Amino acid sequence: MKEILHDVERWRSRGERVAVATVVATRRSAPRPVGAKLAVSESGELAGSVSGGCVESDVCEHAREVLATGTPKLLTYGIADEDAWEVGLPCGGEIDVFVEPLPE
Amino acid sequence: MTLFERLAEAIEREERAVLLTVVEGEPLGAHVLVLESGERLGDGVPEAVVGSAAELIRSHRNRIVEADGVRVFAEVFAPPPRLLVYGAVDTAEALCAAARLLGWRTIVADARARFATRERLPSADELIVDWPAEAIAQVAPDHATAVVVLTHDEKFDIPALEGALATDAFYVGALGSRTTQQRRRERLLARGMPEEALDRISGPCGLDIGAGSQPETALSILAEIVATRAGRAGGPLGASTHRIHAEG
Numbered sequence: 001m002k003e004i005l006h007d008v009e010r011w012r013s014r015g016e017r018v019a020v021a022t023v024v025a026t027r028r029s030a031p032r033p034v035g036a037k038l039a040v041s042e043s044g045e046l047a048g049s050v051s052g053g054c055v056e057s058d059v060c061e062h063a064r065e066v067l068a069t070g071t072p073k074l075l076t077y078g079i080a081d082e083d084a085w086e087v088g089l090p091c092g093g094e095i096d097v098f099v100e101p102l103p104e
Numbered sequence: 105m106t107l108f109e110r111l112a113e114a115i116e117r118e119e120r121a122v123l124l125t126v127v128e129g130e131p132l133g134a135h136v137l138v139l140e141s142g143e144r145l146g147d148g149v150p151e152a153v154v155g156s157a158a159e160l161i162r163s164h165r166n167r168i169v170e171a172d173g174v175r176v177f178a179e180v181f182a183p184p185p186r187l188l189v190y191g192a193v194d195t196a197e198a199l200c201a202a203a204r205l206l207g208w209r210t211i212v213a214d215a216r217a218r219f220a221t222r223e224r225l226p227s228a229d230e231l232i233v234d235w236p237a238e239a240i241a242q243v244a245p246d247h248a249t250a251v252v253v254l255t256h257d258e259k260f261d262i263p264a265l266e267g268a269l270a271t272d273a274f275y276v277g278a279l280g281s282r283t284t285q286q287r288r289r290e291r292l293l294a295r296g297m298p299e300e301a302l303d304r305i306s307g308p309c310g311l312d313i314g315a316g317s318q319p320e321t322a323l324s325i326l327a328e329i330v331a332t333r334a335g336r337a338g339g340p341l342g343a344s345t346h347r348i349h350a351e352g
Contacts, residue, residue: 001181002115009112024127024177025168029348035166035179072133098127098177103108103135 004039007047008102016042018102019063023050024074029093039102042067050097051077062099072100107137107145111181114139118183122160124149129174149176162247184208185333188243188273189228190236190264191254192219195279198322199252200227206326213239215260236260240267250275250329252309256284262291269301275332277309277325311338 008018021038023030031052038056039047040063050059055077062075078094105113114121120140126132126149134148138157152171160169160178169176187203189196192214200210204227213232214220220233232239245251251268253261253276261278265288268276280288285307292302310324311331331338341348 001111001179005112005115022125022177022179024166033166072127074127096127098125100125100133104106 001035001037004037004048007041007045008039011039011041011043011045017067018042019066019099020102021050021059021063021097021099023095024098025096027094030095031093032095038063040064040067051095055095055097059097059099066099067101070101072098074098107135110145111137115181119181120161120183121181122157123179123181124153124157124169125177125179126174127168127177150174153178164248182248185274186211186243186245186249187329188213188240188245188249188251188268189254190214190239190251190268191256191260192216192221192225192231193254193256194318195254195321195325197225197227198318199254199325200225200229202319202322202326203227204229206330211243213243214255215239236264237267240264240271245271245273247272247274249273250333251277252325252329253278256280258288258291261288262295265292265305266295266297269297269304275306275329276304277306277328280308282308306332 011018019040023032023034023036026034032050036050037048038050038059040060049056062073066072075097076094077097111123122138124136126134131148136144136146136149136154138144138154140161150172153169153176161180164180164182166179169178184207186209187199188211189199190213192212196212200212203210210228211230211232212220212225212228213234215233215235217233220231222231225231232242234242245268251273253264255261256279265276265278278288289302306328309328310321311327313324315321315324328338336346
């Protein structure tokens, strides 16, 4: 949380809303520990990370939706299926990411 | 003050706290923030989870807790662990330099003012010139503090170990040969220290990595401290069946 606070405050001082994604569980290997966060501003700026870059762009799409609807969501990412072009983790792990609008 | 503002303030002031968030079930996204002092903000999280806040804070581990059919993510906020070194010897500086790399707070204490100087210990965040009992009382080691005793002098080592063992320190280590450890053990037993309290002492402290230089010795001791905090034995990852990273 500490690593994203500065950016979050900067975005909010510009009047932007912010969504925060948090790794809430990992199974087998995972690039970032439980508690790792990615903050996304309304205009699409990013701070922090929830993986080694593998799932961030997909999380951003969900973050936009969460900001639009105001409803949080829990996402699960598993092993990437290359043929299907799915978003996933090449390390063979699985992560649960909770995306929520940051309360005022 | 909103819950988020209070959380930002707690992080800034390095207060211990746990943020509870409903991540599955209703009310989805509900938050409760509980501080170590018992102060509480927000609602919507099952009382069974809120009631375990003190225990969650103490475990210093982020994790999912389930109750009343909902899943709650518990995120723990705490200042970095502290390392108290009694004995302002060369290894103390190496140990502080290594601990600072991990972002830990470092404190060195020694009764000998000539030893406990800023010049000799540039990596110590805090220097205390005092006898063991007084220095330990001042630092007040808690469950997030490791204590290492390095003086090589029984008149300091014995009271420093006695003092450290009377606290909640998660690690108590002492340098010295196996002969020294044995003699120290007998002295502490003779002074009335119970056998099970003595079993808490890691001595000679450190992991068996064949350390030679001061920085290597510091690495060996710090590796044991980190492993103790994570509840691991400290062997090669290649031979381990545990998860690679600490849980949370």
